[in-house]
Amino acid sequence: MKAFLIIVIALIVIAVVVSALLASRRRRLEQRRTGAEEQRGEARDVQLEATRLDAQAEERAARAKQEAVAAEQQRVEAEKRHDRVDELNTKADELDPDVDNEVRDADTSSARPPRTS
Numbered sequence: 001m002k003a004f005l006i007i008v009i010a011l012i013v014i015a016v017v018v019s020a021l022l023a024s025r026r027r028r029l030e031q032r033r034t035g036a037e038e039q040r041g042e043a044r045d046v047q048l049e050a051t052r053l054d055a056q057a058e059e060r061a062a063r064a065k066q067e068a069v070a071a072e073q074q075r076v077e078a079e080k081r082h083d084r085v086d087e088l089n090t091k092a093d094e095l096d097p098d099v100d101n102e103v104r105d106a107d108t109s110s111a112r113p114p115r116t117s
Contacts, residue, residue, distance in 0.1 A: 093099045
């Protein structure tokens with residue numbers, strides 16, 4: 001009977017140890033799952049922030065492109081107006097009998113500001 005009792009106690013101890021080991025393993029697995037889910041959540045947050053920054057950069061680039069186009073249009077318009085000023089001055093000089101042709105040619109070449117590209 002004593003041997004039977006020892007065997008039963010040994011089996012109970014083994015069952016308790018196995019249960020403790022299995023519970024410990026489950027806790028570790030759950031901690032790893034929780035850690036993985038936290039990492040995925042952080043990755044989603046970082047992805048959203050990256051997407052937002054990309055969108056802002058694209059908007060800024062589009063605005064810069066619009067500004068560049070507007071500046072070029074304004075430069076072209078200014079050049080047209082300079083040309084019109086030259087035409088009007090040339091016609092006025094042609095009509096004015098007091099203007100000498102040599103003086104007129106010298107004046108029109110220095111009247112326009114230098115062009116920059």
